[in-house]
Amino acid sequence: MADRFETKTVHIGHEPLRQVKGKATPIYQTSVFAFSSLEDVERYYAGEGEFLYTRNGNPNQHELADTVARLEEAEAGVSAASGMGAIMAGLLSVLGPGDHVLASHEIYGGTYHLLFHELAKLGISAEGIDLNRLDSLDKHIRSNTKLFFMETITNPLLTVVDMPYWIQQAKSYGLTVMVDNTFATPYLVQPTLFGADLVVHSATKYIGGHSDVTAGVLVGSKELIERARQVIVNYGASLSPFEAWLTARGLKTLALRMEKQCDNASRVAQFLKDHPAVKETFYPDAEHTAFFVRPKQGAMVSFTLADESRVYDFYRSLRWIKLAPSLAGVETSVSHPVTTSHRALSEEQRSASGITMGLVRLSVGIEAAEDIMEELNRALLT
Numbered sequence: 001m002a003d004r005f006e007t008k009t010v011h012i013g014h015e016p017l018r019q020v021k022g023k024a025t026p027i028y029q030t031s032v033f034a035f036s037s038l039e040d041v042e043r044y045y046a047g048e049g050e051f052l053y054t055r056n057g058n059p060n061q062h063e064l065a066d067t068v069a070r071l072e073e074a075e076a077g078v079s080a081a082s083g084m085g086a087i088m089a090g091l092l093s094v095l096g097p098g099d100h101v102l103a104s105h106e107i108y109g110g111t112y113h114l115l116f117h118e119l120a121k122l123g124i125s126a127e128g129i130d131l132n133r134l135d136s137l138d139k140h141i142r143s144n145t146k147l148f149f150m151e152t153i154t155n156p157l158l159t160v161v162d163m164p165y166w167i168q169q170a171k172s173y174g175l176t177v178m179v180d181n182t183f184a185t186p187y188l189v190q191p192t193l194f195g196a197d198l199v200v201h202s203a204t205k206y207i208g209g210h211s212d213v214t215a216g217v218l219v220g221s222k223e224l225i226e227r228a229r230q231v232i233v234n235y236g237a238s239l240s241p242f243e244a245w246l247t248a249r250g251l252k253t254l255a256l257r258m259e260k261q262c263d264n265a266s267r268v269a270q271f272l273k274d275h276p277a278v279k280e281t282f283y284p285d286a287e288h289t290a291f292f293v294r295p296k297q298g299a300m301v302s303f304t305l306a307d308e309s310r311v312y313d314f315y316r317s318l319r320w321i322k323l324a325p326s327l328a329g330v331e332t333s334v335s336h337p338v339t340t341s342h343r344a345l346s347e348e349q350r351s352a353s354g355i356t357m358g359l360v361r362l363s364v365g366i367e368a369a370e371d372i373m374e375e376l377n378r379a380l381l382t
């Protein structure tokens with residue numbers, strides 16, 4: 001080893017670490033991987049080595065994606081820099097110019113924008129359909145329809161349609177089915193078991209669970225995931241090793257968090273249903289979620305204020321429940337769909353979907369349910 005001071009400063013930490021068995025996975029905070037020879041490089045390209053460059057793949061990304069794939073009962077998975085990155089990769093793994101997508105009209109605003117605006121620039125068209133009103137996809141199928149997209153529990157009105165039925169419908173027309181399972185998580189339902197080809201998560205939400213990462217995961221068959229991985233690599237949407245590590249760390253407590261958050265949410269939903277300052281409460285019922293693997297209805301509750309003009313007062317009066325336009329963290333938070341997540345929709349689109357000024361979206365956390373109800377009660381009555 002060259003041992004002049006300058007050389008030592010740069011290389012000293014780079015000697016291969018002796019094999020140590022940490023209980024936790026280390027963070028492979030490296031943008032590139034070292035090879036011991038050109039033969040080794042050749043072996044990577046022959047498919048025998050796993051890692052070359054972090055944008056193409058990194059052990060922390062793989063740990064996260066493989067875990068979600070196994071929890072979702074899917075063959076393979078890939079992570080992305082955000083939920084939107086994972087959705088884009090899933091869509092572009094299947095779609096090309098001239099293709100048509102059928103999507104539930106109740107989807108996350110960002111997904112709507114991607115489908116109806118960004119993908120239009122690539123010659124891909126999309127059509128929104130109301131799965132609450134339709135019986136069949138028949139009238140909407142075109143010769144170029146390739147993909148069907150839906151969410152398990154919709155945002156922000158928390159509708160749960162008969163997902164197994166719609167997956168079966170779409171498959172009967174030969175469509176690829178992609179389900180956004182962000183709100184339900186594999187703890188409640190695994191769309192792959194009903195035939196979904198691709199399942200996507202904004203891992204920023206329950207998969208991570210602590211509001212400290214932005215990440216996405218897409219799972220599905222090896223073939224589709226391999227194509228999606230190429231999209232992520234080529235569009236530069238890879239997840240950073242540290243974010244992947246944090247997300248995988250949060251994921252370990254998914255079952256515990258979901259159990260508590262769902263139980264809290266069900267109590268809070270009942271409390272809101274009975275509250276005089278609340279006009280309507282949106283929370284899935286047991287009949288609609290009968291296909292879930294557990295008797296739980298998720299941890300999100302939305303409601304409208306009886307007096308819509310009090311909406312600013314309501315948010316201002318909250319003391320420890322934070323107004324934050326995201327969801328699923330261990331801390332309870334509220335958001336206001338009209339001014340945040342659904343801002344991109346036109347006034348007509350919003351009112352057609354029932355997203356009104358007085359609508360509050362509540363993400364229920366792991367605190368004592370009584371404290372959550374007391375805090376909401378105070379803000380509703382001030």
Ligand SMILES: Cc1ncc(COP(=O)(O)O)c(C=O)c1O
Nearest residue numbers: 082083084108180182202204215
């Ligand atoms: C259901 C759903 N899907 C996808 C996304 C996008 O995820 P991200 O913000 O991680 O890109 C969100 C974000 O709120 C979401 O709620």
